[in-house]
Amino acid sequence: MSEFGFRVLKNDRASRARLGRIRTARGAIDTPYLVPVATCASVRALSSEDLLALGAQCALANTYHLALRPGAELIRKFGGLAGFMGFPRPFFTDSGGFQAFSLGAGKAHGVNKLGTIFPGRAEAAGKSPVLAEVTEEGVRFRSVYDGSEHFLDAAGSMRLQSDLGADMIMAFDECTSPLADYEYTKRALERTHRWAEVSLRDHDPRQALYGIVQGGWFRDLREASADFVSSRPFDGIAIGGSLGKSKDDMHEILDWVVPRLDRRPRHLLGIGGIDDLFLCVEKGIDTFDCVTPTRQARRGILYLSPASGGAPANNFRFQLRGARFKTDELPIDPACACSTCRTYSRAYLRHLFLAHELTFFRLATIHNVHFVLDLMARIRRAIREDSLAALRREWLGT
Numbered sequence: 001m002s003e004f005g006f007r008v009l010k011n012d013r014a015s016r017a018r019l020g021r022i023r024t025a026r027g028a029i030d031t032p033y034l035v036p037v038a039t040c041a042s043v044r045a046l047s048s049e050d051l052l053a054l055g056a057q058c059a060l061a062n063t064y065h066l067a068l069r070p071g072a073e074l075i076r077k078f079g080g081l082a083g084f085m086g087f088p089r090p091f092f093t094d095s096g097g098f099q100a101f102s103l104g105a106g107k108a109h110g111v112n113k114l115g116t117i118f119p120g121r122a123e124a125a126g127k128s129p130v131l132a133e134v135t136e137e138g139v140r141f142r143s144v145y146d147g148s149e150h151f152l153d154a155a156g157s158m159r160l161q162s163d164l165g166a167d168m169i170m171a172f173d174e175c176t177s178p179l180a181d182y183e184y185t186k187r188a189l190e191r192t193h194r195w196a197e198v199s200l201r202d203h204d205p206r207q208a209l210y211g212i213v214q215g216g217w218f219r220d221l222r223e224a225s226a227d228f229v230s231s232r233p234f235d236g237i238a239i240g241g242s243l244g245k246s247k248d249d250m251h252e253i254l255d256w257v258v259p260r261l262d263r264r265p266r267h268l269l270g271i272g273g274i275d276d277l278f279l280c281v282e283k284g285i286d287t288f289d290c291v292t293p294t295r296q297a298r299r300g301i302l303y304l305s306p307a308s309g310g311a312p313a314n315n316f317r318f319q320l321r322g323a324r325f326k327t328d329e330l331p332i333d334p335a336c337a338c339s340t341c342r343t344y345s346r347a348y349l350r351h352l353f354l355a356h357e358l359t360f361f362r363l364a365t366i367h368n369v370h371f372v373l374d375l376m377a378r379i380r381r382a383i384r385e386d387s388l389a390a391l392r393r394e395w396l397g398t
């Protein structure tokens with residue numbers, strides 16, 4: 001049986017925020033927490049030693065990418081992700097569904113992985129996508145790596161996630177496009193709920209299984225999905241899918257869903273802007289995952305705290321490329337205690353960036369990851385000390 005457990009240590013008085021602790025066989029995760037994303041068994045540019053030095057409590061890896069390369073079977077032989085990566089902390093894996101739909105369909109239409117072609121839209125337009133075909137059984141898709149054809153269903157996703165050996169896994173679901181209409185979203189939701197039952201039946205009992213609330217931006221579907229997932233014996237509950245067309249929509253969706261959930265841990269898939277962290281914690285989310293901090297770092301976009309000029313207007317970040325940093329002796333963020341800020345100037349880091357020196361990726365990523373993990377630690381402290389609203393005002397001004 002899974003050694004998984006979750007305890008709410010304190011509920012915030014002024015919001016739905018809660019301080020909690022997830023317990024796993026590989027250690028505990030203090031929540032709320034932004035889970036660093038190790039898409040291909042690596043938090044890009046960082047070693048597992050870097051992650052440990054940053055105090056990362058856990059990581060989230062992508063089933064789709066790892067199943068295609070190097071293969072889940074291989075990772076199993078190394079004792080799962082923790083052994084393969086040399087990172088002896090708890091892992092989450094996603095179900096692989098999201099990438100199978102979005103990357104498969106994107107490839108089919110010749111757009112990149114951030115493209116806007118989704119199965120729901122193709123179906124709505126009366127066309128079936130060529131390379132990511134959703135059926136009642138699962139999804140047939142082409143690998144983004146070599147174009148080979150694959151089929152993934154709920155039972156297969158559970159097998160792959162068992163081989164990857166994460167502590168917390170996700171039920172297989174269909175993530176619909178924000179462009180999908182009500183009828184398509186409803187049918188997709190019914191499929192997702194059937195696949196949830198298969199996931200419950202077939203998952204490795206040593207792993208904690210999160211059910212996923214879908215339903216797009218339709219209130220009755222979101223509420224029905226929240227009620228369904230809550231009624232089943234999942235270990236945790238994830239909120240997935242298109243969260244509407246704007247941040248306001250996302251907050252509204254959380255207002256529909258979260259009050260219907262019980263004390264099980266709640267994960268919000270794929271969200272992690274600085275303002276989102278505050279707002280979603282206050283809506284009652286315990287864990288998030290997001291590639292934004294690491295992706296931005298590699299592009300020279302670095303986080304800045306309010307003490308150093310970070311604000312909602314600049315999204316708490318700046319682009320280091322700017323000529324005004326050419327001779328800047330300050331660290332990235334003078335208020336930051338990360339190893340990069342303790343050692344290097346903006347001028348030096350800007351030089352590395354413009355010279356395409358590989359070290360830049362690591363040093364910048366260390367700062368951005370430290371920044372968000374430190375912010376989550378402050379948020380937890382604020383909940384403990386009944387000062388979350390004050391911390392939010394300090395950062396967001398509202």
Ligand SMILES: [Zn+2]
Nearest residue numbers: 336338341367
């Ligand atoms: Zn720093």
